[in-house]
Amino acid sequence: MVQNLLLLLLLPILLHCFPTLIQGSNQHERKPYIVYMGELPAPRAHITMEQRHHNMLEAAIGNKLLARKSIIHSYGKSFNGFVARLLPHEAEKLQEEENVVSVFPNTYHKLHTTRSWDFLGMPLKVKRNPNIESHIIIGVLDTGIWVDCPSFNDEGFGPPPRRWKGKCVQGGNFTGCNNKVIGAKYFNLDPSGPTIENPSPVDDQGHGTHTSSTAAGSVVRGASLYGIGKGNARGGVPSARIAMYKVCWTIGCSDMDMLAGFDEAIADGVNFISVSIGGPSRDFFSDPIAIGAFHAMKRGVLTSCSAGNDGPRPMSVENVAPWIMTVAASTVDRQFTTQVAFGDGKKIRGLSINTFTPEKNMYPLTSGSLAANLSGDEYGNPSGCDYGTLDKDKVMGRIVYCAGGTGSQDLTIKELGGAGTIVGLEEDEDASYTTVIPGAFVDMYTVGKNIEIYINSTKNPQAVIYKSASTRFPAPYLASFSSRGPQKITPNILKPDLAAPGLDILAAYSKLATLTGYPEDTRFEVFNIVSGTSMACPHAIAAAAYVKSFHPDWSPAAIKSALMTTATPIKGNDNFTELGSGSGQISPLKALHPGLIYDIRMNSYIAFLCKQGYNGTSIGILIGSKSFNCSGVKPAPGTDGINYPTMHIQLLSSSSSISAVFYRTLTNVGYGTSTYKAKVTAPEGLSVNVIPDTLKFTKLHQDLSFKVVLKGPPMSDEKITLSALLEWNDSKHSVRSPIVVFKPTF
Numbered sequence: 191m192v193q194n195l196l197l198l199l200l201l202p203i204l205l206h207c208f209p210t211l212i213q214g215s216n217q218h219e220r221k222p223y224i225v226y227m228g229e230l231p232a233p234r235a236h237i238t239m240e241q242r243h244h245n246m247l248e249a250a251i252g253n254k255l256l257a258r259k260s261i262i263h264s265y266g267k268s269f270n271g272f273v274a275r276l277l278p279h280e281a282e283k284l285q286e287e288e289n290v291v292s293v294f295p296n297t298y299h300k301l302h303t304t305r306s307w308d309f310l311g312m313p314l315k316v317k318r319n320p321n322i323e324s325h326i327i328i329g330v331l332d333t334g335i336w337v338d339c340p341s342f343n344d345e346g347f348g349p350p351p352r353r354w355k356g357k358c359v360q361g362g363n364f365t366g367c368n369n370k371v372i373g374a375k376y377f378n379l380d381p382s383g384p385t386i387e388n389p390s391p392v393d394d395q396g397h398g399t400h401t402s403s404t405a406a407g408s409v410v411r412g413a414s415l416y417g418i419g420k421g422n423a424r425g426g427v428p429s430a431r432i433a434m435y436k437v438c439w440t441i442g443c444s445d446m447d448m449l450a451g452f453d454e455a456i457a458d459g460v461n462f463i464s465v466s467i468g469g470p471s472r473d474f475f476s477d478p479i480a481i482g483a484f485h486a487m488k489r490g491v492l493t494s495c496s497a498g499n500d501g502p503r504p505m506s507v508e509n510v511a512p513w514i515m516t517v518a519a520s521t522v523d524r525q526f527t528t529q530v531a532f533g534d535g536k537k538i539r540g541l542s543i544n545t546f547t548p549e550k551n552m553y554p555l556t557s558g559s560l561a562a563n564l565s566g567d568e569y570g571n572p573s574g575c576d577y578g579t580l581d582k583d584k585v586m587g588r589i590v591y592c593a594g595g596t597g598s599q600d601l602t603i604k605e606l607g608g609a610g611t612i613v614g615l616e617e618d619e620d621a622s623y624t625t626v627i628p629g630a631f632v633d634m635y636t637v638g639k640n641i642e643i644y645i646n647s648t649k650n651p652q653a654v655i656y657k658s659a660s661t662r663f664p665a666p667y668l669a670s671f672s673s674r675g676p677q678k679i680t681p682n683i684l685k686p687d688l689a690a691p692g693l694d695i696l697a698a699y700s701k702l703a704t705l706t707g708y709p710e711d712t713r714f715e716v717f718n719i720v721s722g723t724s725m726a727c728p729h730a731i732a733a734a735a736y737v738k739s740f741h742p743d744w745s746p747a748a749i750k751s752a753l754m755t756t757a758t759p760i761k762g763n764d765n766f767t768e769l770g771s772g773s774g775q776i777s778p779l780k781a782l783h784p785g786l787i788y789d790i791r792m793n794s795y796i797a798f799l800c801k802q803g804y805n806g807t808s809i810g811i812l813i814g815s816k817s818f819n820c821s822g823v824k825p826a827p828g829t830d831g832i833n834y835p836t837m838h839i840q841l842l843s844s845s846s847s848i849s850a851v852f853y854r855t856l857t858n859v860g861y862g863t864s865t866y867k868a869k870v871t872a873p874e875g876l877s878v879n880v881i882p883d884t885l886k887f888t889k890l891h892q893d894l895s896f897k898v899v900l901k902g903p904p905m906s907d908e909k910i911t912l913s914a915l916l917e918w919n920d921s922k923h924s925v926r927s928p929i930v931v932f933k934p935t936f
């Protein structure tokens with residue numbers, strides 16, 4: 191007994207000095223797992239959440255000290271769960287506990303980066319509710335924030351709303367909060383993770399500063415990047431407040447940190463959450479973003495997420511839970527192009543953001559193939575200017591044309607002392623990327639080919655690359671990089687939901703990050719032009735906040751419905767545009783007066799989850815109801831089982847005929863008395879029947895139901911999708927829902 195006591199007293203010391211002594215070699219095999227336990231339990235006297243988690247862990251591991259050593263973090267502000275270092279069999283044991291929804295290993299997610307508000311029909315002087323707007327707090331899960339830039343100027347802002355419970359964590363280069371950026375926290379929970387450069391909410395990557403200012407930056411007149419893209423920079427809701435939850439570091443954004451961000455943001459009192467982060471789609475309750483957004487939704491907080499940048503490849507869409515607003519990237523009406531002139535007087539325009547003004551009239555021009563290092567022993571392709579394949583003497587002082595290649599040619603040419611680079615791209619691009627030396631991107635097979643012919647057939651080929659300028663561009667268009675459906679998690683819900691500008695967006699940036707992110711770059715600016723669905727996501731959340739400032743009582747689903755049914759359908763040039771743009775590009779002003787909304791209440795989400803086959807016991811834990819049983823709820827009817835503003839079916843095979851029924855309910859938010867008629871536009875081979883086809887509302891907030899029946903023979907071989915449009919019209923409002931049928935190729 192005494193011996194045991196002594197050992198107990200000594201153990202912490204022993205553990206500290208010889209951590210492997212007691213834990214054995216398997217301590218190294220322990221990996222962080224998230225143990226997710228749904229809704230917060232009722233508080234119990236004399237025992238904290240941490241203690242409860244510790245007791246559970248101790249029972250699973252069978253050792254008190256090891257349990258203490260293994261626990262990493264307890265969630266418990268907005269939902270129940272913890273993170274601990276576990277062995278696989280311990281994780282399995284915990285999974286079987288009656289109050290556990292899921293146990294999953296911690297993984298890393300990535301950021302979705304690769305004159306927008308005017309374009310969306312929201313000029314600077316648009317009608318606003320500044321008093322209500324200034325009570326709206328947008329929480330951003332991202333790389334941190336650089337507060338000391340003009341977009342976060344808090345002039346004219348009063349103190350934070352009274353209900354605000356967040357705080358501002360100080361440290362390192364972080365200069366603190368103000369009345370615009372009212373909260374900032376950081377999460378780096380994994381003790382075995384890599385050491386971090388800036389343990390503070392400061393943004394050393396630029397991404398979080400860019401997304402936050404897009405959502406709610408103050409107005410900055412005459413903002414530009416070296417004169418490029420000059421105009422007023424501002425967020426969609428310039429009077430709203432920002433709270434930053436830094437969950438992303440150089441290595442990415444871990445599940446455990448993202449969950450901590452959600453846990454705190456919801457409890458702190460944010461109204462909206464913007465998450466420009468993604469990863470492979472998973473079962474909802476093993477996906478930290480889906481879990482966080484679910485608990486946010488339960489408390490009336492809408493989460494907007496980027497759809498991903500893996501387009502135009504089909505099946506690349508991420509963040510697909512129905513309670514998330516999944517945002518695709520569309521173009522605005524301008525593009526940044528870069529003019530290149532050649533010694534023979536010819537001129538071309540490439541894409542890029544080139545901030546450099548040429549110092550000479552002309553520079554000698556060469557190509558990667560001609561500048562190859564003939565005695566080189568590196569693998570790679572010199573014509574694409576791959577790293578290590580070029581001869582420094584043949585590059586020095588010249589502009590180099592690189593055909594194809596594996597990327598970062600600008601950096602390679604800079605290192606070899608080149609004067610610039612023209613890069614021929616194999617795939618169609620529509621985004622303009624910032625180059626570290628003068629640069630332009632062109633199509634390899636057309637413009638690029640001609641440049642090569644000029645170089646090969648001319649004695650002293652020459653060229654000059656001018657500073658970029660903005661040019662008009664047809665819009666809206668779906669950005670080629672924007673991820674496309676179909677999705678596999680809930681196949682009959684169309685994702686992304688809608689699109690917002692994500693191409694060449696000028697917004698605030700961090701002084702700790704170079705424009706290109708390369709350490710070799712020396713340009714540190716407070717504005718930068720960046721592309722990605724990362725940039726689209728905060729546009730959409732700002733539009734949602736704008737709608738909320740006029741309709742403070744609307745639910746997250748109602749706000750999302752208003753944005754979706756008033757969006758402008760967008761066109762693309764590939765077979766997957768309909769599966770990549772949802773309802774289309776947001777139109778914030780129209781969303782203030784949608785007429786009707788497709789609302790989704792908590793019990794419909796539950797019926798939907800039951801229909802999806804989620805275990806009734808798990809759903810009970812999720813919603814905090816011990817005795818929940820799916821057999822007791824009215825089954826969610828129809829093909830998708832949810833009151834979604836779009837209608838979608840994935841056929842089982844290429845020879846399946848089309849047959850689907852969607853049950854919907856519309857809530858009147860327009861005028862007391864109004865009669866809406868259904869108008870359907872459908873392609874050949876798809877019959878769309880709306881029953882009834884007239885909805886007569888007699889008062890506000892009245893609900894009326896209808897169903898949509900799809901029928902059709904198997905789709906013809908050359909078709910991948912069939913798209914129809916349902917429009918409810920009372921001559922003052924047009925409530926639009928795309929209907930998309932997808933046929934697999936097998």
Ligand SMILES: *[C@@H]1O[C@H](CO)[C@@H](O)[C@H](O)[C@H]1NC(C)=O
Nearest residue numbers: 362363364700701702703714
């Ligand atoms: C960040 O902090 C470091 C160390 O205190 C300092 O050297 C550096 O100048 C700071 N950077 C900026 C941009 O303020």
Ligand SMILES: *[C@@H]1O[C@H](CO)[C@@H](O)[C@H](O)[C@H]1NC(C)=O
Nearest residue numbers: 563565566567580581582583
């Ligand atoms: C060519 O490649 C060889 C081997 O990698 C290297 O040693 C040499 O410096 C290169 N020559 C030039 C001129 O870049």
Ligand SMILES: *[C@@H]1O[C@H](CO)[C@@H](O)[C@H](O)[C@H]1NC(C)=O
Nearest residue numbers: 559560573639640642643646
């Ligand atoms: C130009 O010359 C290079 C090197 O000889 C060769 O690889 C390339 O195919 C030529 N390109 C054209 C378009 O003639």
Ligand SMILES: *[C@@H]1O[C@H](CO)[C@@H](O)[C@H](O)[C@H]1NC(C)=O
Nearest residue numbers: 763764765766907908909910
């Ligand atoms: C669209 O799909 C059809 C049929 O599979 C195919 O022939 C066509 O090339 C595709 N179009 C594009 C732009 O990918």
Ligand SMILES: *[C@@H]1O[C@H](CO)[C@@H](O)[C@H](O)[C@H]1NC(C)=O
Nearest residue numbers: 286804805806807808819820
């Ligand atoms: C849910 O799963 C648990 C454990 O896996 C099982 O005991 C229970 O019967 C399941 N409940 C339902 C309603 O299927």
Ligand SMILES: *[C@@H]1O[C@H](CO)[C@@H](O)[C@H](O)[C@H]1NC(C)=O
Nearest residue numbers: 806807817818819820821822
């Ligand atoms: C759920 O309810 C059904 C029907 O009422 C019953 O047969 C079933 O045993 C219940 N399941 C659980 C896990 O309680």
Ligand SMILES: *[C@@H]1O[C@H](CO)[C@@H](O)[C@H](O)[C@H]1NC(C)=O
Nearest residue numbers: 869918919920921922923924
């Ligand atoms: C639907 O309503 C809009 C007004 O929002 C009107 O401009 C349009 O012509 C109507 N369309 C039809 C088909 O009635």
